[in-house]
Amino acid sequence: MSIASATERLPMPGMKVYNLKLGMWVFLLSEIMFFTGLIGSYIILRFAHPEHFAEPGVVLNVPLTAFNTFVLICSSVTMVKAFAAVEQGDQKGLRRWLLATIVLGTFFVGVQAVEYSVLWSEGFVPIAEQYHAVGRGAAHAGEAATAAVLGGPLYGATFYAMTGFHGAHVSIGVLCLIFVYLRARKGAYSAGSVGGVEIMGLYWHFVDLVWIILFTIVYLI
Amino acid sequence: MSTTEAVVQTHLDEHGDHGHEQSFLRKYIFSTDHKTIAKQFLFMSLFFLLVGGILATMMRWQLGFPSQPMPGAGGFPDTMAPGGIILPEFYNSLVTMHGTIMIFFAIMPLLVGLFGNLLIPLQIGAPDMAFPRLNMASFWLAVPAGLLMLASFFVEGGAAGAGWTSYAPLSASGEWTGVYLGQQLWLLSLTILGFSSLAGAVNYITTVISLRAPGMTWFRLPLTTWALFITAILVLLAIPILTGALIMLLFDQTIGTGFFRPEVGGEPILWQHLFWFFGHPEVYILILPAMGITSDVLANRARKPIFGYHAMVLAIISIGFLGWIVWGHHMFQSGMNPLLGTSFMISTMAIAVPSAIKTFNWLGTLHRGDIHFDTPMLHALAFVSMFIIGGLSGIFMANTPVDIYIHDTYFIVAHIHYVLFGGSLFAIFAGITFWFPKMFGRMMHEGVGKVHFFLTFILYNLVFFPMHNLGLEGMMRRIYDPNEYEYLQPLQPLNTFISVAVFCLITVQVLFAGNFIWSIFRGRKAGSNPWKSNTLEWSVPSPPPHGNFDGMPTVYRGPYEYSHPDAADDHWPQHLPPPRGGASEPHPAPAPSLAPEGVAP
Numbered sequence: 001m002s003i004a005s006a007t008e009r010l011p012m013p014g015m016k017v018y019n020l021k022l023g024m025w026v027f028l029l030s031e032i033m034f035f036t037g038l039i040g041s042y043i044i045l046r047f048a049h050p051e052h053f054a055e056p057g058v059v060l061n062v063p064l065t066a067f068n069t070f071v072l073i074c075s076s077v078t079m080v081k082a083f084a085a086v087e088q089g090d091q092k093g094l095r096r097w098l099l100a101t102i103v104l105g106t107f108f109v110g111v112q113a114v115e116y117s118v119l120w121s122e123g124f125v126p127i128a129e130q131y132h133a134v135g136r137g138a139a140h141a142g143e144a145a146t147a148a149v150l151g152g153p154l155y156g157a158t159f160y161a162m163t164g165f166h167g168a169h170v171s172i173g174v175l176c177l178i179f180v181y182l183r184a185r186k187g188a189y190s191a192g193s194v195g196g197v198e199i200m201g202l203y204w205h206f207v208d209l210v211w212i213i214l215f216t217i218v219y220l221i
Numbered sequence: 222m223s224t225t226e227a228v229v230q231t232h233l234d235e236h237g238d239h240g241h242e243q244s245f246l247r248k249y250i251f252s253t254d255h256k257t258i259a260k261q262f263l264f265m266s267l268f269f270l271l272v273g274g275i276l277a278t279m280m281r282w283q284l285g286f287p288s289q290p291m292p293g294a295g296g297f298p299d300t301m302a303p304g305g306i307i308l309p310e311f312y313n314s315l316v317t318m319h320g321t322i323m324i325f326f327a328i329m330p331l332l333v334g335l336f337g338n339l340l341i342p343l344q345i346g347a348p349d350m351a352f353p354r355l356n357m358a359s360f361w362l363a364v365p366a367g368l369l370m371l372a373s374f375f376v377e378g379g380a381a382g383a384g385w386t387s388y389a390p391l392s393a394s395g396e397w398t399g400v401y402l403g404q405q406l407w408l409l410s411l412t413i414l415g416f417s418s419l420a421g422a423v424n425y426i427t428t429v430i431s432l433r434a435p436g437m438t439w440f441r442l443p444l445t446t447w448a449l450f451i452t453a454i455l456v457l458l459a460i461p462i463l464t465g466a467l468i469m470l471l472f473d474q475t476i477g478t479g480f481f482r483p484e485v486g487g488e489p490i491l492w493q494h495l496f497w498f499f500g501h502p503e504v505y506i507l508i509l510p511a512m513g514i515t516s517d518v519l520a521n522r523a524r525k526p527i528f529g530y531h532a533m534v535l536a537i538i539s540i541g542f543l544g545w546i547v548w549g550h551h552m553f554q555s556g557m558n559p560l561l562g563t564s565f566m567i568s569t570m571a572i573a574v575p576s577a578i579k580t581f582n583w584l585g586t587l588h589r590g591d592i593h594f595d596t597p598m599l600h601a602l603a604f605v606s607m608f609i610i611g612g613l614s615g616i617f618m619a620n621t622p623v624d625i626y627i628h629d630t631y632f633i634v635a636h637i638h639y640v641l642f643g644g645s646l647f648a649i650f651a652g653i654t655f656w657f658p659k660m661f662g663r664m665m666h667e668g669v670g671k672v673h674f675f676l677t678f679i680l681y682n683l684v685f686f687p688m689h690n691l692g693l694e695g696m697m698r699r700i701y702d703p704n705e706y707e708y709l710q711p712l713q714p715l716n717t718f719i720s721v722a723v724f725c726l727i728t729v730q731v732l733f734a735g736n737f738i739w740s741i742f743r744g745r746k747a748g749s750n751p752w753k754s755n756t757l758e759w760s761v762p763s764p765p766p767h768g769n770f771d772g773m774p775t776v777y778r779g780p781y782e783y784s785h786p787d788a789a790d791d792h793w794p795q796h797l798p799p800p801r802g803g804a805s806e807p808h809p810a811p812a813p814s815l816a817p818e819g820v821a822p
Contacts, residue, residue, distance in 0.1 A: 019351045023427045026457065030419055034461035037498075041469065041480065041491055049486050126472070128479035128486075153485045157478035161469060 024199040028206050031169075035210050038165060039217065042158045052152035059124055059133050059150060060159070061115060062219050068111045069215050072170075075104035076208045079201045089191040091184070098181045098197075101204070105174040112167050116160075126160040128153035162214055169207045176200060243767070251361070253353035254767055255338045258360050260660060262334030263653075265360075267737075269326035269367060274727050276319040283307045283315075285720025287702045287713075300379060309701045310399055313382030314374070316699050320385030321407065324507065325414055326367050328641060331649050332510040333418070333456065334363070337425050337449045339656060343758035343765065344446045346434025346774040346796075351427040355420050362417035366410045373406035381407035384699060386500070389481030389492040393473045401474075408471040415464040418456050425453035434757070436776035440534065441795065443756045443780040444527065447534050448513025451541040452506050459502035466495035490555055497548035505544040508608075508640060509537060511648030512579060515601045517780075518651050519583055521754050522598035523590030524791055526781040529582040536575035536582075543572045553621050554628045562621050569619035576612055580605065591784070591791075596670035597752075600651035603678050607643025611636055614689070629699075632692025638685045650674070650733070657737075658751050662763045663744030666736050673732040680726040687715055753792045756780045760796045 017025075046053050056062060078100040085093030123132035131153040180200050183189070189197055243252075252258060282291045290305030297303075301311040338356065342349055350356045373380040380403045383392035387407070395401035429442075429450045442450075470492065472478040479485035481492045520527040527533060549557060549565030583605050592598065614636045618624050627633065657665050694712055696703050703709035703716065750759040757776070761769055774796045782793035789800075 017431070019427055019431055022431055023352060023355075023423050026423050026426045027419075030422070030457045030461045033458045034465055037462040037465035037495060041465070041495065044491055044494075045480070045488060048488055052486055127477040128482065129477060153479045154487065157472070157480055161472065161478070161480075 018195060020195045020199050021202070024202050028202065031206060031210075035165075035213075038162050039213070042162060042217065045154050045158060049152070049154055052154035054133070054135075054151035054155060056220055058135055059119070059122075059155070060219055061118070061136060064111065064115060065215060065219055068108055068115075069211065071104050071111070072108050072208050072211055075101050075108070076205055078104060079204045083194065083197050083201050086184075086189045086194050086197050087191060091187065091190075094189060094197070095181065095184050098177060098184055102174060102177045102181060105170055105177060105204075109167055109171055109174065112163065112170075124156055124159075126156045128157065131156050159218060162218060166207070166211055166214055169210070173200075173204055173207055176203070251357060253349070253357045255342050255350050255353070255356060256660070256765060258356055259335050259337075259339035261360050262330045262338060262363070263660075265363065265367065266327050266330040266335065267734075269322050270331070271730075271734075272371070273319055273323040273327050274730065276315050276322065278723060278727050279307065280312065280315045280319060281720040281723040283312055283701065284703070285717045285723075287704055310382060311379060312701045313384075313398065313699070314380040314400070314403070317381045317384050317387075317407075318370070318374070321381070321411075322370065323641070324385060324503075325411060326363075326370065328507050328645050328649070329418070329503075330363060332507065332645065333421060333449070333452060334360070336445065336510055336514065336652055336656075337421060337453070339660065340443075340445055340758065341425055341428055341449055342432070343659075343761070343769060344443045344756050344780075345429060345432060345437050346757045346770060346776065347428060347432035348768045348770065350424045351432055352424050356424050359417045359420035359424070362413055362420065366414035366417060369406050369410040369413070373403040373410070376402045376406065379403050386496055387470065387492075388496075389470065389473070389487075389489040390483060392470060392492075393481045393487075393489075395474070405471060405474050408467045408474070412464055412467050412471070415460045415467070418460050422453040422457040422460070425449060426457065429453075434770075434774045434776055437757075437795075438776075440531065441776055441779045443513075444516035444530070444533055444537070445510070445513035448509040448516075448537050451537050452509045455502040455506050455509075455541055455544065459499045459506070462495060463499035463503075466492060466499070469495075490552075490557070493552050493555055494548070497551045498545075500551065501548040502541075502544045504640075505540055507645050509540065511604060511645045512537065514648045514652040514655070515583065515604045516579075516586075517754075517756070518597045518601040518655050519586050519605075520781045520783060521655075521752050522593045522595065522601070523587050524593070524783045525586055525590040526779075526783055526785075527582065528585030528588075529578070530779065530781060532578055533582055536578045539575045540572060543568065543575070547572065550619050550624075553624045559621070566619055566621050570616060573612070573616050580609060580612070596665065596667060596674055597651045597655035599671065599674045599678075600647045600654065603647040603674070604644055604651060607639055607647060607681075611639030611644055614639065627692055629697055630692035631688045631696045631698055634698050635685050635688035635692060638688070642681060642685065647678075650677075653737075655752065656758075657740065657744075658747030659758055659763050659765070661741050661744070662747060663740055663742075664747045664751060665740040665744060669732055669736040673729065673736065676729040676732070677726065680722050680729060683722040684719055684726055687719055691715060691719075750794075753790070755782055755792050755794045757795055760794055 054060075078097050082094050082097035082101060085091075085097055122136070123130075123134050125131055131151075133150040133156070135150050177200060180196055183196060248254075249257065252261075279291065279294075288306055291302060291307060292305070294302045294305035294307075297305065300308070302308060307315070338350070341347075378395065378400045380400070381387065381392075382398045382400045383404065387404075391397050392404055395404065398404065429446065433442075469478070469480045473481055473487070479487040481487045481489050483489055516527055516533060547565055547569040549561060550569045553562050553565075614632070618627060618633065618636060654665050654670055657663070691712055694709070696709050696712055703712060747763050749762050751763075752759070757770075757774055758765070760774065761771075775798075776795045777797065777799055778793065778795055780795055782788065782795075784791045785793045787793075787800075
């Protein structure tokens with residue numbers, strides 16, 4: 001165990017980046033490939049079957065998600081503030097900004113859950129054989145639009161796969177943030193020891209960045 | 222500054238902490254020591270190698286003696302082999318699981334899990350991996366993945382039967398194969414294994430970049446470590462693509478999404494693209510470490526510096542890069558745009574250049590060397606010669622017009638076994654016999670090792686060389702009973718011959734297993750450096766203590782200084798300081814300061 005803690009915590013000769021940070025960057029490279037696979041599949045399916053995809057705003061609630069995007073971007077700002085606080089040795093600021101990030105992240109996932117349940121009730125499901133999207137609010141108004149406008153099974157499947165995997169990343173991020181927050185309360189971080197907060201921030205900004213791409217191609221285009 | 226010095230001092234103290242006793246569980250089961258994890262991967266993969274071999278034997282029984290009761294199969298359930306006669310559905314499972322287990326649970330963990338863990342920290346002069354606990358997690362994710370894969374044989378419908386490539390739509394719905402749960406377990410198992418590989422890759426890359434000992438510059442790394450480093454990058458970038466595809470296919474199977482199901486608008490060819498975008502880098506994941514091991518063994522056993530070290534490194538890097546732009550050559554017959562096929566054909570043939578550079582450099586290393594024909598060397602020489610055959614048939618198949626003729630035939634089966642068995646597995650045997658003394662402190666028995674090598678080498682060629690002919694005669698891969706086609710019936714004697722050779726080949730492996738187990742307990746004691754090698758792992762006791770090095774080693778030269786005129790001996794270890802007044806290499810790379818720079822976590 002002593003070896004473990006020694007190698008994990010100390011920068012080795014010749015390296016300007018400490019191991020945890022380098023490890024996180026390397027891990028994020030593989031995350032990029034994961035989302036590249038998903039986004040690439042989405043692009044291929046959409047070009048091959050444009051009739052499966054509805055016009056922006058017809059099925060999906062763009063204003064709600066735009067607001068949610070704003071919330072997630074704000075959480076990146078609070079994350080930066082948390083990192084800035086710990087760099088200046090401001091323990092209280094660190095805890096406060098971490099808590100703000102946790103709240104905003106949880107809010108994002110919550111809004112996504114509400115969005116899912118509404119979409120599901122409108123027939124926008126990932127199950128190919130049961131896809132019968134009726135369009136925004138139509139379930140409540142009792143109207144039915146033409147099938148051509150409302151997309152097809154691939155729309156539901158790709159939507160839930162991409163936003164779902166992103167949502168899972170945000171949820172895992174929130175859990176990690178809670179872990180970092182609990183450690184921060186015990187005083188684990190200081191101006192000379194910012195590693196945990198910094199790599200948490202790297203992950204969080206990555207997830208945020210992925211969402212901006214997903215929001216653009218899934219909701220806006 | 223004083224605090225950092227104190228930290229560094231603690232750091233060094235902790236490194237010197239060799240005699241520290243650990244509990245049994247920490248030491249052997251949930252160990253964070255890279256050498257123990259390497260051995261865990263070794264035992265796990267050898268077990269799966271055996272399982273994969275048994276599956277192959279059963280397949281060959283059906284092909285050699287079609288629809289005759291298999292000896293010893295009387296106890297098989299009626300869903301697999303009623304009365305010992307293998308059912309077509311069970312045969313599909315055998316084909317699928319043989320490929321899957323051999324690639325993902327035998328060869329890959331042997332090359333990457335065993336040699337990556339064992340050699341990377343030792344060869345670069347590090348006390349352990351950068352993230353030892355992540356390393357432990359890597360192994361303990363591979364175990365449940367393997368158990369799920371094995372469990373799929375015993376569920377209703379049997380194990381996955383859509384081939385190791387699991388092409389959709391065959392794999393997307395149980396309607397076609399009759400396998401529901403088995404296919405889902407297959408997908409789940411490989412997803413979990415993906416996380417295991419990923420944890421390993423993050424560790425290897427970070428370790429090689431940041432834990433090298435002072436003086437261990439990039440161009441002083443042994444080629445095994447270079448190959449494993451590039452392999453780790455390929456794993457890191459290729460596995461997530463597979464994971465994404467696997468999960469999408471799993472959704473198709475369970476939730477009922479339509480990504481790969483054409484009946485609801487999905488694209489089966491998308492699966493092929495995703496699979497092979499992972500799959501071709503995977504091919505190089507399976508061969509690059511083997512090339513590295515071969516380079517180390519050849520240079521050592523020929524007592525010569527490796528020929529063209531820099532060219533070897535650049536060849537590894539360029540193979541690693543080119544591996545990303547050739548995946549379409551697996552899909553010439555998929556209905557892809559022929560113009561696209563042509564571009565894939567050209568990029569594929571370009572890989573012949575770095576491969577040939579490596580091959581000629583190996584020959585250059587051997588040229589006028591003081592060659593010691595012991596077991597590791599014999600296996601390494603087998604690697605080079607078999608890789609040439611497999612590589613040449615690869616160039617052959619890369620030509621679209623040729624591929625039209627031999628696509629999905631036994632020619633392809635012959636090719637993959639020439640690179641994966643003749644290539645990777647012989648290099649694995651070379652590596653195991655070469656580094657066995659470092660792992661267990663004892664030598665393997667040389668006489669038995671040689672007998673095992675010659676029998677394996679001969680039988681292996683008797684099995685796989687005739688498969689080229691089967692393929693050219695038109696026998697398709699994965700076929701249950703070729704006799705159903707009149708034009709394939711004359712091939713039955715050859716098929717029977719191959720099957721008998723397979724049975725002998727598998728039986729001969731008892732020699733290796735026996736030698737392996739016997740040598741762990743009874744082998745001749747090995748000193749720290751039985752092969753008179755230069756690399757750092759041989760500068761420490763066999764087996765190395767927890768923490769590996771007594772203090773931080775300093776590296777003064779490259780890893781292949783054999784028979785150097787300025788050296789006292791015929792080898793010149795990397796960590797030995799140059800003799801006083803010696804003119805050859807007075808300036809080691811300046812040892813960087815130990816003091817941490819920038820932020821410390």
